[in-house]
Amino acid sequence: MSIAGTVRYFLSHQKIDYHVLIHPRVGTPLQTALSANIEPRQLAYAVLLKDKNKHLIAILPSSNTLDITNLNKQLNRHFIPATLSEERRIFDDCTLGMVPALGEAYGIDAIVDSALDDLPAVYLPSGNNSTLVCVNNENFQLLQVNAIHGLSISRSSYSFAETANHQSHLHAS
Numbered sequence: 001m002s003i004a005g006t007v008r009y010f011l012s013h014q015k016i017d018y019h020v021l022i023h024p025r026v027g028t029p030l031q032t033a034l035s036a037n038i039e040p041r042q043l044a045y046a047v048l049l050k051d052k053n054k055h056l057i058a059i060l061p062s063s064n065t066l067d068i069t070n071l072n073k074q075l076n077r078h079f080i081p082a083t084l085s086e087e088r089r090i091f092d093d094c095t096l097g098m099v100p101a102l103g104e105a106y107g108i109d110a111i112v113d114s115a116l117d118d119l120p121a122v123y124l125p126s127g128n129n130s131t132l133v134c135v136n137n138e139n140f141q142l143l144q145v146n147a148i149h150g151l152s153i154s155r156s157s158y159s160f161a162e163t164a165n166h167q168s169h170l171h172a173s
Contacts, residue, residue: 004093004127010105016139021123021132029062030157036123036132039063043123043132044116044140046101048087048108049079055090057103059147060113064154071111071153094127101125102143110147113154116140 002008003020011018023036029045036043040063047058047066056079058066072078088096090106101124103110116122122140123132135143 002126002128003131003133004091004100006093006105007100007102007127007133010102011133011143014143016135016143018133018135018139020126021134022130023132025129032132033062033123038123038132041115042119042121044101044112045125046099046103046110048082048090048099050082050086051077051079055082055086055108057099057101057106057108057110058113058153059101059103059110059116059144060154061115063156064113064115065157067153067155070155071151074151074153075111075148091127095129098125098127098129100127104143104146110144111151111153112144112147112149114150114152115154117149 021036023032026032026035029043030040033040033043041061043062044059045062049056049058058071060066068079084096087099090108091099094100119137121134121136123134126133
């Protein structure tokens, strides 16, 4: 499967240089990072949230989990996870569960976890479960120019044991 049409159009319209990484289909964002041989902190994944007024995409590293209580406290809002039917309706050109970390492309506000701010490169879901888009940090920041930045909205869920497994995975033949 190729990159979602909305994602492809947005990257082209923004004149963003990127490359595509094809990876084995797996379940979680952390498993995706490991199967693609990239550092989990460099894979930005998105969670679609909603409150009584609007939707929001929370973008965080795959090495972390969303701290929705902290996010709500910092924004003084009450976001909850959106339903799968809402996700299907909004991201109709994407595989279900593969929310692109590009809120502006879909007309949705976004918040980017501060853990993604200073990475040399960031990998983004492309709208399907076997392709990632890689951009350098400057281009990632350009793609997220209208997002909320500077807040920590996640907590690390990447343990030492996973790090050891990741290192072994990276060096396996």
